[in-house]
Every structure is written in structure tokens, then in C-alpha cells.
Amino acid sequence: MKNFTCGTVALLILAFAPPSQAAVRVLATTADWGALTRELGGDRVDVYTATTAMQDVHRVEAKPSLVARARTADLLVANGAELEAGWLPVLLQESGNARIQRGAPGFFEAASAVRLVEVPAKLDRSMGDIHPFGNPHFHLDPRNVAAVAKSLAARLVAVDPAGADYYAARSADFDRRWSEAMTRWQAKAASLRDVPVVVMHRDQTYLLRWLGLKELAAIEPKPGVPPSAGYLGELVTRLAATPPRMILLNAYNDPKAANWLSNRVHAPAVVLPYSVGGSAAAKDLFGLFDDTLARLAGAAQ
Amino acid sequence: MSGYKPIAALVAVACAVLAQPARAEDDAAALRAELDSLKSDYDARVAALEARIAALESAPVAVPVAEAMSAAPAASSASAFNPAISLVLAGSYADTSRDPEDWRIAGFLPNGGEIGPGERSFSLGESELTLAASVDPYFTAQLTAAITGEDEIEVEEAFFRTLALPAGLTAKGGRFFSGFGYLNEVHAHAWDFADQPLVYQALFGNQRSQDGVQLKWLAPTDLFIELGAETGNGDAFPGTRESGNGLDGTTLFAHVGGDLGDTANWRVGGSWIDLDAEGREYEDADIAGNPVLNAFTGSSRTWVADAVFKWAPDGNFARRHLKLQGEYMERRESGELAFDLENAALVDSYRSTQSGWYLQGVYQFTPRWRAGLRYDALDSGNPAIGLVTSGSLAAGDFPALLAGDPSRTTAMVDWNPSEFSRWRLQYSWDEARDDGDTDRQLVLQYLFGIGAHGAHKY
Numbered sequence: 001m002k003n004f005t006c007g008t009v010a011l012l013i014l015a016f017a018p019p020s021q022a023a024v025r026v027l028a029t030t031a032d033w034g035a036l037t038r039e040l041g042g043d044r045v046d047v048y049t050a051t052t053a054m055q056d057v058h059r060v061e062a063k064p065s066l067v068a069r070a071r072t073a074d075l076l077v078a079n080g081a082e083l084e085a086g087w088l089p090v091l092l093q094e095s096g097n098a099r100i101q102r103g104a105p106g107f108f109e110a111a112s113a114v115r116l117v118e119v120p121a122k123l124d125r126s127m128g129d130i131h132p133f134g135n136p137h138f139h140l141d142p143r144n145v146a147a148v149a150k151s152l153a154a155r156l157v158a159v160d161p162a163g164a165d166y167y168a169a170r171s172a173d174f175d176r177r178w179s180e181a182m183t184r185w186q187a188k189a190a191s192l193r194d195v196p197v198v199v200m201h202r203d204q205t206y207l208l209r210w211l212g213l214k215e216l217a218a219i220e221p222k223p224g225v226p227p228s229a230g231y232l233g234e235l236v237t238r239l240a241a242t243p244p245r246m247i248l249l250n251a252y253n254d255p256k257a258a259n260w261l262s263n264r265v266h267a268p269a270v271v272l273p274y275s276v277g278g279s280a281a282a283k284d285l286f287g288l289f290d291d292t293l294a295r296l297a298g299a300a301q
Numbered sequence: 302m303s304g305y306k307p308i309a310a311l312v313a314v315a316c317a318v319l320a321q322p323a324r325a326e327d328d329a330a331a332l333r334a335e336l337d338s339l340k341s342d343y344d345a346r347v348a349a350l351e352a353r354i355a356a357l358e359s360a361p362v363a364v365p366v367a368e369a370m371s372a373a374p375a376a377s378s379a380s381a382f383n384p385a386i387s388l389v390l391a392g393s394y395a396d397t398s399r400d401p402e403d404w405r406i407a408g409f410l411p412n413g414g415e416i417g418p419g420e421r422s423f424s425l426g427e428s429e430l431t432l433a434a435s436v437d438p439y440f441t442a443q444l445t446a447a448i449t450g451e452d453e454i455e456v457e458e459a460f461f462r463t464l465a466l467p468a469g470l471t472a473k474g475g476r477f478f479s480g481f482g483y484l485n486e487v488h489a490h491a492w493d494f495a496d497q498p499l500v501y502q503a504l505f506g507n508q509r510s511q512d513g514v515q516l517k518w519l520a521p522t523d524l525f526i527e528l529g530a531e532t533g534n535g536d537a538f539p540g541t542r543e544s545g546n547g548l549d550g551t552t553l554f555a556h557v558g559g560d561l562g563d564t565a566n567w568r569v570g571g572s573w574i575d576l577d578a579e580g581r582e583y584e585d586a587d588i589a590g591n592p593v594l595n596a597f598t599g600s601s602r603t604w605v606a607d608a609v610f611k612w613a614p615d616g617n618f619a620r621r622h623l624k625l626q627g628e629y630m631e632r633r634e635s636g637e638l639a640f641d642l643e644n645a646a647l648v649d650s651y652r653s654t655q656s657g658w659y660l661q662g663v664y665q666f667t668p669r670w671r672a673g674l675r676y677d678a679l680d681s682g683n684p685a686i687g688l689v690t691s692g693s694l695a696a697g698d699f700p701a702l703l704a705g706d707p708s709r710t711t712a713m714v715d716w717n718p719s720e721f722s723r724w725r726l727q728y729s730w731d732e733a734r735d736d737g738d739t740d741r742q743l744v745l746q747y748l749f750g751i752g753a754h755g756a757h758k759y
Contacts, residue, residue, distance in 0.1 A: 058619065063560065063566040064566065064568050064759065071469050086754065090759070093441075101464050125751075
């Protein structure tokens with residue numbers, strides 16, 4: 001009985017102990033912004049990432065563990081541009097945490113630091129699952145990551161002024177390493193310019209624009225709409241005249257349609273990590289782009 | 302006078318130039334050298350600028366937030382603050398083997414809720430209109446109105462909620478679905494079946510909402526621990542609005558939840574709903590078949606246990622996922638039962654213990670298709686009716702209270718062309734009447750959502 005009581009008390013203490021050692025508790029909605037926060041925040045941040053690279057961030061459950069993390073977060077690092085529209089509002093609402101509500105210093109949206117492309121001129125759901133503020137998958141252009149890094153570093157200082165010098169140093173260091181890496185990637189990307197590709201969903205747009213890859217078609221006829229057999233047939237006919245060199249899909253995509261098309265048009269289906277954690281090599285943001293470029297360059301040869 | 306000044310200057314310059322012919326050649330050479338250097342300098346700068354333009358044209362470039370903001374078109378100030386509006390349209394086609402008119406839940410009091418299989422043939426369901434927005438930095442407000450197929454508008458929910466309370470507290474006030482159990486807060490369009498489980502239909506007339514206030518507290522822990530309390534005017538089955546001043550009825554609930562790795566998550570809860578009924582009337586028939594109006598006055602206490610488990614490969618709910626949920630409820634009522642209020646008006650004690658549960662599973666096997674199975678069971682128990690035990694009346698004078706063990710099995714398949722449309726086919730083997738004759742019910746239902754993209758509750 002005594003053991004049982006002790007166990008219960010220990011469990012209760014564990015359950016109720018505020019689990020905070022680092023200065024700033026961060027809830028990041030995606031693995032990429034989580035990784036960037038770790039780069040900039042180092043030991044002063046305790047980052048919890050709401051999703052993994054294997055998940056479709058459009059469709060995430062507002063599950064209890066995320067509500068609990070939102071409750072204790074000092075800073076929410078979201079992607080924004082309505083990428084998380086289906087679940088983040090519930091987290092904010094249920095969190096009972098005034099620090100991370102929209103407009104508070106603890107509410108950060110990466111989208112606020114960049115200019116989005118593909119902003120629809122007209123909003124109508126007959127066009128599929130479109131995002132009113134533009135294509136939200138902007139982390140796949142490293143220049144956007146650099147812009148978000150500057151903005152996020154400033155926000156970390158706002159939330160944790162005591163660490164201002166620390167964040168400034170880490171931010172400068174990241175900026176330097178990132179610039180070097182971009183030069184490396186750009187050199188590697190030279191061979192990819194104007195290579196024709198087919199994409200899965202419009203979430204590789206920024207990557208394509210950065211590298212100068214040419215998008216021939218998307219497997220999804222409209223954003224968020226899975227392809228029908230008829231549409232895939234049409235696609236094969238259409239691509240016969242201008243065959244793609246490769247078909248790109250993300251780690252979290254169902255590979256069925258891409259593999260089917262790959263066999264018909266005789267172009268390899270290339271699975272890209274898409275997010276940090278999307279492949280064994282994509283351990284951090286540097287790894288994400290290193291691996292993405294390696295896979296693209298490999299398939300382009 | 303001033304008109305002569307430029308002329309004078311020109312003359313002076315001309316004289317100066319003419320006066321020094323010897324130095325002209327040197328100057329020309331120097332000027333030519335300067336021009337050459339300027340030209341090569343400009344060539345380099347033009348080349349650099351051209352390179353920058355090419356770079357800018359080839360891809361989008363990140364710009365500071367202020368610039369990006371100013372590039373966005375400004376909405377007109379009159380409509381910029383309009384609330385988010387969403388509308389859900391629902392309708393169904395029903396085919397039942399037995400007449401829906403005589404549908405009842407054996408052993409459970411009629412509660413006035415819109416329960417049961419509904420009408421045969423085509424019916425327009427409730428159109429749910431929701432308006433929601435932040436009021437100011439401190440509150441949000443939301444209205445959900447149901448426009449029924451019978452041309453009525455019902456306020457389902459209309460409440461404010463706080464945004465800025467300290468210590469993990471959130472307060473809500475107005476009319477809202479009570480936070481007990483799992484399904485009570487879920488709006489009809491988000492149900493996984495076309496109707497509520499029998500236990501919700503029998504014990505709460507589908508869903509319980511009341512006019513009142515709610516306070517919720519979320520623990521500052523990684524384990525999700527939520528405690529909530531509600532009170533209000535006590536109206537809505539099984540309570541009734543009392544004649545006196547003050548608050549009536551208490552609802553307490555606690556939920557705990559977390560993850561099991563990356564792929565699964567869970568939540569369990571316990572709730573307690575303590576209400577008072579004062580002259581809660583229901584229609585019945587006496588042993589001779591004459592209609593009578595009876596009423597219960599006393600306390601009604603219900604406890605609820607709920608559990609939900611969700612699983613998806615890699616935690617990617619977009620492709621495939623499984624959702625299992627179940628709830629158990631038990632209600633104890635004790636007080637007085639009045640028989641035939643309008644004539645005999647006999648009153649004596651009443652005590653009952655009634656319970657029920659359901660268990661359901663829904664599996665999304667491809668991104669657009671889901672299949673589900675649900676089992677419902679209720680136990681009405683044998684109420685202790687003072688008027689019967691004393692011999693004043695016979696058990697047959699209370700046909701609505703004759704014991705029963707209603708049950709139902711339901712299967713459904715739904716097709717979701719997008720996040721905003723759903724077609725559902727549902728088949729039920731309904732034994733709610735508990736008379737040995739199964740009611741086979743087929744329902745084809747559609748649900749369409751337009752307007753704002755609502756976020757989905759867990």
C-alpha cells in the first residue's frame with residue numbers, strides 16, 4: 001500500500017512538475033521551423049515540434065498533447081499563410097495561454113517575413129484547396145529561410161531580452177553558415193536549370209523556382225484534389241510530347257500515383273524529404289537542402 | 302537688370318577660354334581620359350545591375366515584412382472586420398422498415414429532443430450557420446444557429462470566450478454545448494454517424510446545451526489535464542428551469558490525454574452532471590389507454606466516462622486513420638412522480654437508475670473513404686414507483702417506464718470528395734423499442750460546408 005501511495009505521489013509530481021529548464025519554451029508547428037528555432041535559440045530554447053515530415057501539415061489533429069504544449073509555450077512558431085488553418089486555431093483557443101495568442105509577442109508566423117507567390121486573384125473552392133494568402137510552402141527556398149531566420153531571431157530577443165547577445169551571435173553565425181551553404185547549393189543546382197519535372201502537389205513550387213526547374217504538370221489536378229484514373233491517362237498523353245526527366249513527390253505523399261506515372265512516362269519518381277526528418281540525411285535544415293539537391297542531381301544525371 | 306547677368310557670365314567664360322589657347326589641348330586629353338574611365342565604370346555598374354535584375358526575375362525573393370504588407374491590397378474598412386461565416390447544409394433520404402411515428406426508446410422517458418430516425422423519404426436537415434470573430438484582445442464571440450427543415454431558427458450556441466485570462470484559465474458564457482463526455486460538444490455536421498448514440502438521445506435528448514457559464518483550467522504539464530465546471534439556469538433535459546432566483550445545476554468534468562509515440566493519441570474523461578427537475582412533464586397513457594400527463598420533481602445525477610483513441614500510420618491522418626471511441630453513462634433520479642396531473646393528480650416517491658453505453662470505430666482506408674461501425678446498448682433498470690408499490694396504481698399505468706434493454710447496431714460508409722463535402726450511407730438494425738421487431742433503417746445523407754474553413758476539434 002505504501003509503495004502504491006509513493007508511486008502515485010511520484011506520478012502526480014511528474015505530471016504536475018512544470019517541465020521547463022530552458023529560458024524559452026517553444027511550440028513549432030513544423031519540423032523546419034522547429035529546426036530553425038533550435039539553430040537560433042541553442043540552449044536557451046526548449047523546442048517542441050507539433051508535426052513530423054511524414055505528416056501532411058494541412059491535416060493534423062488538434063490532439064491533447066499539442067493543447068498541453070500550447071498551454072506552457074512562451075513562443076509559438078507557426079508557418080502561417082493558413083497552412084495550419086484546420087487545427088492551430090483550436091490549439092490557441094484551448095490553450096488558455098494569452099502569451100501566444102495572435103498579436104502577442106509570443107505569436108510568430110514565418111510567413112510574415114517573406115513574400116508569397118501564387119496568391120490567387122480569385123477565391124473559389126471550385127479551384128481546389130487554395131490558400132487565400134498564397135502558396136504557404138515557402139520554406140523550400142533557402143533565401144526565404146534566411147529571411148525568416150532574421151525575423152525569428154528578433155522575435156526571440158523580444159520574448160527573451162536577457163538572451164539578446166546570445167541570439168545575435170547565433171543568428172550571425174547561422175547567417176554566415178547559411179550563405180556559404182547557399183553558394184554550395186547554387187553551384188550544384190547549375191545542372192538542374194530548365195530540367196522538366198512533374199510535381200505531386202503545389203508544395204514544391206518555391207524549390208522549383210529557386211532551382212529553375214521547369215514544372216510541366218502536377219499529379220493533383222487541383223490543390224488537394226487526388227487525381228482520377230481519367231486525369232492520369234490524359235497526363236500520360238500530354239507528357240508524351242514533352243517528357244519529364246523526373247517526377248517529384250514528398251516523403252509524406254502516397255507514392256501510388258507517382259509510381260504509376262513514373263512507369264508510363266519512363267521518368268524516375270524522386271522522393272524528396274520536404275521537411276527536416278523526411279529522410280535519414282535531412283537531420284537539420286542544412287541536411288534537408290543537401291539531401292534534396294543530392295537526390296535531384298542524382299536523378300538528373 | 303538681372304537679364305544681363307547670364308550674358309555677362311558667358312562673355313567672361315569666352316574671354317577666359319580665348320585668353321588661354323595653349324592649355325586647351327592638355328585639358329581635352331584629360332577630359333577624354335576621364336570620360337573613358339567613367340564609361341568603363343558605368344559598363345561595370347550596368348552589368349552588375351543587369352545581373353541583379355536577372356537574378357530577381359528568375360525567382361521570388363524574400364522581402365521585409367513591411368514591404369510585403371504594403372503590397373497586399375487593403376480590404377474596405379467596412380467589411381474588413383466582418384466575422385468568419387460558415388454554413389453547413391445537410392439533408393437526407395431515409396427508408397425505414399417500421400413507421401418512425403411509433404419509434405421510442407423502451408424504458409426511458411420521452412425528453413422532447415429531436416431524436417429517433419426522423420421522417421421517411423427526403424428531408425432537409427439542419428442548416429448550421431456559424432459566425433465567429435475576436436471581439437477585442439480579451440474576448441472572442443461565436444453564434445451557431447440551426448435553421449431547421451421545419452422553418453424554425455434555433456440558437457444552438459451563442460457564447461463569448463476569454464482569450465487573456467491568466468494561469469491557463471478560460472471562461473465561456475452564454476449558451477453553449479456542455480463540455481461533459483466526448484460527443485456532447487461536437488456539432489451535428491462533425492458526427493461520424495448520421496445520428497447520435499442512443500445513450501445521448503435517451504439521457505440528453507441528443508445534446509445538452511444550457512444558458513450559463515463555464516470555467517476551464519488546463520494544467521501546465523506535458524500531460525494534457527483539463528478540469529472544467531459549469532453552472533447556469535438548469536434548463537434543458539434532464540433539468541428544468543426553476544422558479545427561484547440564482548444558479549441551478551452543476552456540471553464538472555475532467556479530461557486527461559496524450560500521445561502514444563508519433564502514431565497514436567488518446568483522451569479519457571470523467572464527468573458529473575447534477576441537476577434538479579421541478580415538474581418535468583411527460584406524456585404517457587394509463588392502463589386503459591387514456592392519455593395522461595405525468596411529472597417528475599427531484600434530483601437527477603448523471604456520471605459519464607468517455608475515451609477516445611486515434612491512430613494513423615506515421616501519424617499522417619490525411620491518408621489513413623482509425624478512430625475508436627466509447628462512452629458510458631449512468632443516471633440516478635430520485636424524488637416524486639405525479640400521475641395524471643390534470644385529473645387524478647396522485648403523487649408518491651420515484652427512484653430510478655438507468656445506464657447506457659456505445660462503442661464505435663471509424664476507419665479511413667483511403668484519403669476519401671471512411672467506414673464505421675457502432676454498437677449502442679441501454680439498460681432502463683426497474684424504477685421504484687411509489688404509486689405502484691403502495692398499490693394505488695399498476696405498473697401498466699406507466700407504460701413509458703416499463704423496463705427495457707434497447708440496443709442498436711449501425712454501419713456506415715462515407716465518401717469525402719474534399720474537406721468540404723461528404724456523402725454518407727448508413728444502415729441501422731434498431732431495437733430501441735425492445736419489442737422483438739427490428740427496425741431496419743437506411744439513411745443516405747449529404748453534408749456541404751461553405752465559407753470559412755473551420756478548425757476541427759479533437
